[in-house]
Amino acid sequence: MINADVAMTSEADTTINVEKIRTDFPILKLNVGDKPLIYLDNAASCQMPQQVIDRLVHYQTTQHANINRAVHYLSEVATMEYEKARHRVQQFVNAREDREIIFTSGTTDSINLVMQGYGRKFIKAGDEIILTTLEHHSNIVPWQMLAEEKGAVIRVVPINDAGELDIEAYEKLFNDRTKFVGLIHVSNALGTINPVKSMIAFAHQHGVPVLIDGAQAAPHMAVDVQDLDCDFYVFSAHKLCGPTGIGMLYGKSSLLESMEPFKGGGDMIASVTFEKTTYAAIPHKFEAGTPPIAAAIGFGAAIDYLCSVGMEQIAAYELELLHYATESIQGIKGARIIGTAAHKTAVLSFVLDGIHPHDIGTILNEDGIAVRTGHHCAQPVMERFKVPATSRASFAFYNTKSEVDALMAGIRNVQKIFL
Amino acid sequence: MNTKSLYQEVILDHNRKPRNYGKLEHPSHHAVGHNPLCGDRLDIALQIENNQIDQIAFHGESCAICKASASMMTAAVKGKSPTDAEILINEFREMATGKLDLNNPNHLGRLTVFSGIRDLPTRVKCAILPWHTLHAALNAVSSVSTESDNDPMHAAPGSG
Ligand SMILES: Cc1ncc(COP(=O)(O)O)c(C=O)c1O
Numbered sequence: 220m221i222n223a224d225v226a227m228t229s230e231a232d233t234t235i236n237v238e239k240i241r242t243d244f245p246i247l248k249l250n251v252g253d254k255p256l257i258y259l260d261n262a263a264s265c266q267m268p269q270q271v272i273d274r275l276v277h278y279q280t281t282q283h284a285n286i287n288r289a290v291h292y293l294s295e296v297a298t299m300e301y302e303k304a305r306h307r308v309q310q311f312v313n314a315r316e317d318r319e320i321i322f323t324s325g326t327t328d329s330i331n332l333v334m335q336g337y338g339r340k341f342i343k344a345g346d347e348i349i350l351t352t353l354e355h356h357s358n359i360v361p362w363q364m365l366a367e368e369k370g371a372v373i374r375v376v377p378i379n380d381a382g383e384l385d386i387e388a389y390e391k392l393f394n395d396r397t398k399f400v401g402l403i404h405v406s407n408a409l410g411t412i413n414p415v416k417s418m419i420a421f422a423h424q425h426g427v428p429v430l431i432d433g434a435q436a437a438p439h440m441a442v443d444v445q446d447l448d449c450d451f452y453v454f455s456a457h458k459l460c461g462p463t464g465i466g467m468l469y470g471k472s473s474l475l476e477s478m479e480p481f482k483g484g485g486d487m488i489a490s491v492t493f494e495k496t497t498y499a500a501i502p503h504k505f506e507a508g509t510p511p512i513a514a515a516i517g518f519g520a521a522i523d524y525l526c527s528v529g530m531e532q533i534a535a536y537e538l539e540l541l542h543y544a545t546e547s548i549q550g551i552k553g554a555r556i557i558g559t560a561a562h563k564t565a566v567l568s569f570v571l572d573g574i575h576p577h578d579i580g581t582i583l584n585e586d587g588i589a590v591r592t593g594h595h596c597a598q599p600v601m602e603r604f605k606v607p608a609t610s611r612a613s614f615a616f617y618n619t620k621s622e623v624d625a626l627m628a629g630i631r632n633v634q635k636i637f638l
Numbered sequence: 639m640n641t642k643s644l645y646q647e648v649i650l651d652h653n654r655k656p657r658n659y660g661k662l663e664h665p666s667h668h669a670v671g672h673n674p675l676c677g678d679r680l681d682i683a684l685q686i687e688n689n690q691i692d693q694i695a696f697h698g699e700s701c702a703i704c705k706a707s708a709s710m711m712t713a714a715v716k717g718k719s720p721t722d723a724e725i726l727i728n729e730f731r732e733m734a735t736g737k738l739d740l741n742n743p744n745h746l747g748r749l750t751v752f753s754g755i756r757d758l759p760t761r762v763k764c765a766i767l768p769w770h771t772l773h774a775a776l777n778a779v780s781s782v783s784t785e786s787d788n789d790p791m792h793a794a795p796g797s798g
Pocket residue numbers: 262263325326327328355357358403405406407432433434435455596
């Protein structure tokens with residue numbers, strides 16, 4: 220359902236009306252200086268359509284109260300809408316039940332929850348945690364903190380020159396000390412789509428649970444956690460046309476039930492006395508305190524919006540943009556793509572001979588073009604390719620081929636300035 | 639924002655043909671500056687004799703803004719006393735962070751081509767790194783980072 224199928228249907232099925240879609244995004248009408256905004260930093264955060272903005276306004280103007288606490292009308296409406304949003308997330312990733320979906324503040328928060336709730340309970344001295352070179356810092360640092368605390372060991376899956384995981388090396392890393400795998404679904408720095416399904420199956424043969432960081436996958440392809448059979452899946456709403464400050468953790472219910480709560484407080488308890496507190500059942504056990512209710516509802520609305528466009532259509536259209544951008548930049552002398560995996564999302568990470576990425580980013584900004592420059596919170600990837608940083612154009616389904624053309628003209632202009 | 643004024647010919651020229659680029663055999667003062675956020679690394683060496691910067695050289699890997707800033711800095715402080723260099727360091731930092739009123743008398747001269755950097759908070763550190771490193775060398779600190787907490791020249795957070 221994920222990469223292979225999408226690649227096959229790409230040419231036939233690009234039924235996206237981009238011009239109409241663009242009118243849904245008010246921010247795309249913005250000018251930067253005297254140039255129209257060309258927003259190619261979607262991997263960092265995606266823009267929000269009017270439908271989601273309207274949903275937030277509707278909630279805040281007619282439905283807001285605290286949830287799970289009072290019997291009055293608004294509290295009941297807010298609680299219902301909040302739980303409806305959870306249900307939308309459940310459907311979106313095809314979890315078995317709503318209670319397998321925990322609202323968090325984002326990908327980083329979700330990973331830390333698993334580290335605290337699962338890792339601190341089950342990982343012991345000498346145990347091994349497998350991560351990959353492609354991980355975002357948010358799926359490295361929490362595990363390093365845990366390894367430091369417990370005396371556990373981190374093992375790293377290498378990548379090849381195209382930016383693809385070395386699967387043979389991955390399989391060789393397993394032994395009877397292996398207790399956890401943290402795996403990025405799609406690389407934010409390079410766009411590589413990893414074969415997570417077979418990697419999860421392999422880990423399960425060794426009885427090892429797997430967390431998938433889906434921050435860059437969920438916005439760009441249909442994700443089915445049952446089909447993947449992952450143990451945990453995490454992503455943020457803001458990379459998927461939703462608000463910041465909200466994200467999700469999917470966990471198999473048996474695992475979530477076995478875990479310790481990460482935070483203590485209101486809403487996560489069944490009963491409290493000074494002698495003993497009984498925790499609430501999942502998902503509430505992991506949602507202490509008042510959550511970002513509006514953001515969660517906006518998250519649900521963002522999923523509605525994406526589904527109205529169609530995840531398959533989004534994947535196919537973005538692949539077309541990627542092919543176009545890849546071919547275009549290959550025609551520019553002195554430009555080199557970093558990350559040339561066979562299966563990629565629409566991420567174009569590149570370097571220009573003799574020109575530092577920060578200079579590229581600043582000059583492109585003069586043309587209204589927003590790209591990200593730097594290490595993209597993936598320093599091990601930069602190290603692997605022996606570059607201090609790259610420039611990264613990351614596309615969304617509202618970008619167009621003429622924006623790709625503008626990027627290429629911008630790159631040529633940078634080269635001219637530095638000639 | 640007007641970044642056009644940043645990539646002016648002076649800056650591009652110093653980037654292409656940096657002055658005082660290289661190493662010194664036996665420097666009396668030396669420091670390495672590092673910006674971990676963008677991987678920039680700058681090595682600055684000085685020969686100070688009779689309270690005067692006799693020789694200065696730099697090398698390293700960085701963006702054009704950082705390199706041009708280093709090049710122009712070395713040209714500006716050569717022949718000056720460490721005290722005068724510190725005055726310039728201070729003025730440059732104040733200019734880059736938008737705290738200096740350029741209408742008031744200062745010693746910056748052509749270095750004011752960098753004044754536009756104040757509108758680009760993520761690039762301020764690129765321009766300041768060489769000055770920062772010079773300050774460390776003059777004060778016998780061998781290595782500095784733009785990200786350390788006790789950094790007296792701490793600028794706005796850079797882009798990751
Ligand atoms: C692959 C990946 N993982 C994790 C994150 C962290 O997401 P957040 O900052 O929303 O917690 C990001 C976003 O930068 C990402 O791209």
